[in-house]
Amino acid sequence: MDTTQPTIALIGHGIMGEAILSGLIRDGLTPADHILAAGPRVDRGEELRDRYGIRPFTDNRAAAEQADVVILSVKPQRLDRVLENLRGHIQPDALIISIVAGASIEKIATQLGHSCIVRSMPNTPGQIGEGITVWVPSPSVNEEQKKTVRQILGALGQEIFVEEENYLDMATALSGTGPAYVFLFLEALIDAGVHLGFPRRIAEQLVLQTVSGSVDYYRRKKAHPAALRNEVTSPGGTSAEAIYYLEKAGFRTAISRAIWAAYERSQELGKDKPTGQLKENS
Ligand SMILES: NC(=O)C1=CN([C@@H]2O[C@H](COP(=O)(O)OP(=O)(O)OC[C@H]3O[C@@H](n4cnc5c(N)ncnc54)[C@H](O)[C@@H]3O)[C@@H](O)[C@H]2O)C=CC1
Numbered sequence: 001m002d003t004t005q006p007t008i009a010l011i012g013h014g015i016m017g018e019a020i021l022s023g024l025i026r027d028g029l030t031p032a033d034h035i036l037a038a039g040p041r042v043d044r045g046e047e048l049r050d051r052y053g054i055r056p057f058t059d060n061r062a063a064a065e066q067a068d069v070v071i072l073s074v075k076p077q078r079l080d081r082v083l084e085n086l087r088g089h090i091q092p093d094a095l096i097i098s099i100v101a102g103a104s105i106e107k108i109a110t111q112l113g114h115s116c117i118v119r120s121m122p123n124t125p126g127q128i129g130e131g132i133t134v135w136v137p138s139p140s141v142n143e144e145q146k147k148t149v150r151q152i153l154g155a156l157g158q159e160i161f162v163e164e165e166n167y168l169d170m171a172t173a174l175s176g177t178g179p180a181y182v183f184l185f186l187e188a189l190i191d192a193g194v195h196l197g198f199p200r201r202i203a204e205q206l207v208l209q210t211v212s213g214s215v216d217y218y219r220r221k222k223a224h225p226a227a228l229r230n231e232v233t234s235p236g237g238t239s240a241e242a243i244y245y246l247e248k249a250g251f252r253t254a255i256s257r258a259i260w261a262a263y264e265r266s267q268e269l270g271k272d273k274p275t276g277q278l279k280e281n282s
């Protein structure tokens, strides 16, 4: 093992834990034997070891004690117990990166008894390096550590540094949760196509290319979305008819209210003992 390379411990090796470790390995940032992935499920650890060559652990402390960087990637409802268990088992100069929705820097620092914390919010497209992560450091994170954070989070796609922690609950609602809105929209369009009478395969192809082509077009034209929508909307035509019904049904307001609700839920998840049932070991 090359002792000049930082050792990274993931506490929680579910969907996002795997996204991070696979990105680090894919980008050649961390050798697989420097990644320690901890979680209660032995089968999951073995699966990740076989797929990537990382070192699995069932004992969070044993992984964290060896790590220069500790990444917290458990569900918010598990966090209190995990932090309590890790307290006193973190190297004094270790950097902690949390991706846990809602959990504030202050909460993590107090419960862990450690001040060098980064709070971040990635999203699932990070699994293919196409995600976006917003992050905020505590005051004791130094410039060298910020570089490390950029590299680690950069393995998931784009990263945005912010100075105000409140942006993290906002990012959780907009970009962290964002893929769920996009997939719901895709699903609704495909089902509408099937309702019209298209075979599902054709409906999926039409929707996927329409959505990805529109996103690419928007990216390239750099025009306001309303201007691009107007290009589609002929007087007395089909788009005007469809948009009339969407607006009448409260499309925009529903989206805005949903994102506010997600923002408020992120704030609630940061409180002690957040509600929400978890299955064993999830
Ligand atoms: N899924 C998403 O879209 C995003 C999730 N997040 C945050 O990432 C965190 C993890 O979420 P997911 O990866 O989606 O969840 P997940 O359920 O896929 O992964 C959680 C992992 O933690 C493990 N675990 C359970 N108890 C544990 C313990 N005591 N110690 C160590 N590991 C334990 C579970 O076995 C599981 O593998 C959450 O806090 C979530 O808020 C952040 C951004 C996006």
Ligand SMILES: O=C(O)[C@@H]1CCC=N1
Pocket: 101, 172, 176, 177
């Ligand atoms: O649903 C959740 O709580 C997580 C946080 C960001 C995306 N999913």
